[in-house]
Amino acid sequence: METVSTNRSFGGTQGVYSHASSRTGTRMTFAVYLPDHDKGAKLPVLWYLSGLTCSHANVMEKGEYRELASKLGLVVIAPDTSPRGQDVPDDSAYDMGQGAGFYVDATQEPWSEHFRMRSYIEQELPTLIAEQFPVDMNRQGIFGHSMGGHGALTIALRNPERYRSVSAFAPIVAPSQCPWGKKALGRYLGEHKAAWRDYDACSLVEDGARFPEILVDQGAADDFLEEQLMPQLLVDACAKAEIPLTLNMREGYDHSYFFISTFMNDHLRWHADRL
Amino acid sequence: METVSTNRSFGGTQGVYSHASSRTGTRMTFAVYLPDHDKGAKLPVLWYLSGLTCSHANVMEKGEYRELASKLGLVVIAPDTSPRGQDVPDDSAYDMGQGAGFYVDATQEPWSEHFRMRSYIEQELPTLIAEQFPVDMNRQGIFGHSMGGHGALTIALRNPERYRSVSAFAPIVAPSQCPWGKKALGRYLGEHKAAWRDYDACSLVEDGARFPEILVDQGAADDFLEEQLMPQLLVDACAKAEIPLTLNMREGYDHSYFFISTFMNDHLRWHADRL
Numbered sequence: 001m002e003t004v005s006t007n008r009s010f011g012g013t014q015g016v017y018s019h020a021s022s023r024t025g026t027r028m029t030f031a032v033y034l035p036d037h038d039k040g041a042k043l044p045v046l047w048y049l050s051g052l053t054c055s056h057a058n059v060m061e062k063g064e065y066r067e068l069a070s071k072l073g074l075v076v077i078a079p080d081t082s083p084r085g086q087d088v089p090d091d092s093a094y095d096m097g098q099g100a101g102f103y104v105d106a107t108q109e110p111w112s113e114h115f116r117m118r119s120y121i122e123q124e125l126p127t128l129i130a131e132q133f134p135v136d137m138n139r140q141g142i143f144g145h146s147m148g149g150h151g152a153l154t155i156a157l158r159n160p161e162r163y164r165s166v167s168a169f170a171p172i173v174a175p176s177q178c179p180w181g182k183k184a185l186g187r188y189l190g191e192h193k194a195a196w197r198d199y200d201a202c203s204l205v206e207d208g209a210r211f212p213e214i215l216v217d218q219g220a221a222d223d224f225l226e227e228q229l230m231p232q233l234l235v236d237a238c239a240k241a242e243i244p245l246t247l248n249m250r251e252g253y254d255h256s257y258f259f260i261s262t263f264m265n266d267h268l269r270w271h272a273d274r275l
Numbered sequence: 276m277e278t279v280s281t282n283r284s285f286g287g288t289q290g291v292y293s294h295a296s297s298r299t300g301t302r303m304t305f306a307v308y309l310p311d312h313d314k315g316a317k318l319p320v321l322w323y324l325s326g327l328t329c330s331h332a333n334v335m336e337k338g339e340y341r342e343l344a345s346k347l348g349l350v351v352i353a354p355d356t357s358p359r360g361q362d363v364p365d366d367s368a369y370d371m372g373q374g375a376g377f378y379v380d381a382t383q384e385p386w387s388e389h390f391r392m393r394s395y396i397e398q399e400l401p402t403l404i405a406e407q408f409p410v411d412m413n414r415q416g417i418f419g420h421s422m423g424g425h426g427a428l429t430i431a432l433r434n435p436e437r438y439r440s441v442s443a444f445a446p447i448v449a450p451s452q453c454p455w456g457k458k459a460l461g462r463y464l465g466e467h468k469a470a471w472r473d474y475d476a477c478s479l480v481e482d483g484a485r486f487p488e489i490l491v492d493q494g495a496a497d498d499f500l501e502e503q504l505m506p507q508l509l510v511d512a513c514a515k516a517e518i519p520l521t522l523n524m525r526e527g528y529d530h531s532y533f534f535i536s537t538f539m540n541d542h543l544r545w546h547a548d549r550l
Contacts, residue, residue: 007529007531007534008494008496008527008528008529008533008534008537009533009534009536010536010537011537014533061336061337062336062337064339064342066533066536066537067339067537219283221283252283253284254282254283257336258283258284258289258341259282259284261284261339261341262283262285262286262341262342
């Protein structure tokens with residue numbers, strides 16, 4: 001692991017690091033905010049997964065999480081959203097390829113060699129974090145935005161024993177049923193739709209996945225609400241499965257970090273209460 | 276005035292606007308955060324001037340001011356740092372030309388036609404803001420970062436009747452005595468140094484300018500501290516002039532928005548208490 005940068009912020013250290021990933025076969029960059037802490041302390045970990053077009057930097061610059069994370073003693077980790085590089089397949093569209101990994105392990109050419117973000121986030125990066133930072137991996141929570149909300153929900157639903165808390169801002173709750181998801185899952189996983197169910201929060205719940213409770217904040221003025229995000233599908237799936245879901249519809253708020261930052265502290269408190 | 280964008284954030288509206296400036300002879304862009312307020316209310320105004328290479332967007336994205344500005348009912352305005360455009364003179368260096376207006380009215384060719392940021396910030400933009408937003412122009416404060424800290428200090432010292440409060444993050448307190456300032460003032464104003472004194476906070480204080488009190492936060496790990504910023508010069512000038520100056524040296528903090536955002540709320544409260 002190589003340190004790209006560290007900056008003192010809100011009584012802690014905002015770091016950016018990179019490492020050679022065996023899962024993606026590329027160099028991967030991620031951000032870690034580490035609050036000041038007593039020597040020997042092990043802090044709980046909160047994973048933030050970002051949305052389409054984002055890298056580790058978007059939430060680090062615009063997320064406004066450091067003040068409260070410092071007070072609560074939460075380590076906040078922001079991975080990249082895909083492998084990147086000249087030798088990595090890409091697509092000219094913003095919603096496919098680099099910056100759009102969709103937190104899947106791709107099975108289809110040309111994506112399957114590098115686009116292994118599920119394994120990277122679920123396995124490789126946690127191992128590295130546990131080795132390199134003063135963290136208590138028995139206290140992990142996960143959240144994210146849009147495509148990253150999809151990532152957080154699906155990863156938590158597949159690994160309820162590992163994460164104590166999950167939440168999302170404007171998540172893609174049912175990629176199998178929206179244009180972004182159909183395109184990405186179709187190309188990363190192929191058209192055999194049974195393979196998509198592991199990467200669709202609503203399908204996972206229908207298939208028996210459970211989590212103690214879920215928090216979602218959604219802007220009511222989000223341009224992607226009706227066509228791509230469709231939170232009601234998750235409301236319905238959770239109701240049927242008796243999973244307590246809190247969905248806050250936020251009047252006037254859109255899909256941007258102006259929305260996310262506004263409700264960031266609510267989410268940090270949600271996780272801290274459960275970690 | 277044209278609305279470029281508005282986003283709901285922290286119970287208010289973060290807007291970006293543009294207008295044809297008669298002072299700079301260019302189209303100028305600026306950001307305004309307007310908290311929700313009662314009908315007919317007139318809110319106090321806080322001007323934030325940015326540093327080298329910045330536009331209106333840097334503090335808007337990374338400054339973390341909206342939560343408390345909303346609670347305090349402060350309108351926060353972030354202008355650009357220079358005129359911009361293909362027909363506007365520029366320099367390949369980051370510290371001269373576009374993005375580096377130094378809040379002066381340039382008198383030297385080729386800068387004097389467009390680089391009139393003093394008039395723009397002191398006269399033209401306040402007139403526009405007063406016309407277009409629900410503001411109380413009898414309650415104005417001003418702050419800024421680095422080159423923008425220089426701007427805030429010099430503008431407040433020249434106009435103590437207009438601004439009730441002034442503060443700065445890592446300001447250039449004596450441009451006449453540092454490389455950034457000598458280069459910019461020399462080229463914008465010419466080598467006759469008497470003309471520089473109006474644009475140097477320490478010189479203004481030496482020449483009799485007064486302000487009730489000044490707040491400065493400065494990172495002790497700021498790479499520009501010794502060569503460019505030299506806050507002790509302002510400490511000395513203010514001591515001689517009996518201007519109360521609070522200088523907080525912040526151990527470990529650098530020149531970035533990771534530093535600024537950490538102490539943003541302290542500065543918002545400083546201004547709100549005086550507005």
